[in-house]
Amino acid sequence: METKEEIWELRLYVAGKTAKSVTALSNLKRYCEEHLKDKYVIEVIDLLVQPQLAEGDQILAIPTLVKKVPEPIRKIIGDLSNEEKVLVGLNIRPAKKTE
Numbered sequence: 001m002e003t004k005e006e007i008w009e010l011r012l013y014v015a016g017k018t019a020k021s022v023t024a025l026s027n028l029k030r031y032c033e034e035h036l037k038d039k040y041v042i043e044v045i046d047l048l049v050q051p052q053l054a055e056g057d058q059i060l061a062i063p064t065l066v067k068k069v070p071e072p073i074r075k076i077i078g079d080l081s082n083e084e085k086v087l088v089g090l091n092i093r094p095a096k097k098t099e
Helices: 019-035 083-089
Strands: 008-014 040-046 064-069 074-077
Touching: 008 019, 019 040, 019 083, 074 083
Parallel strands: 008 040
Antiparallel strands: 008 064, 064 074
């Protein structure tokens, strides 16, 4: 029996408004609207503004997407242009089985 739907908490770490950061955010928003409609929150953290926040999630590269909730915590690095990789990485969709 399902209680209330879980809200996906996603955190995107960027460094300024670079082409890669902008691409990552627009890709992320598109995937979320398609697969998690009304069930997600995206927090964008600009490490040029708040560099101290990189440490908490152990951010080593930019852009990095961190899925906080639902657990397990997952990280995806890059501009998120590979939809299949992002959806599988976030555990939104299982990997396609090759038979």
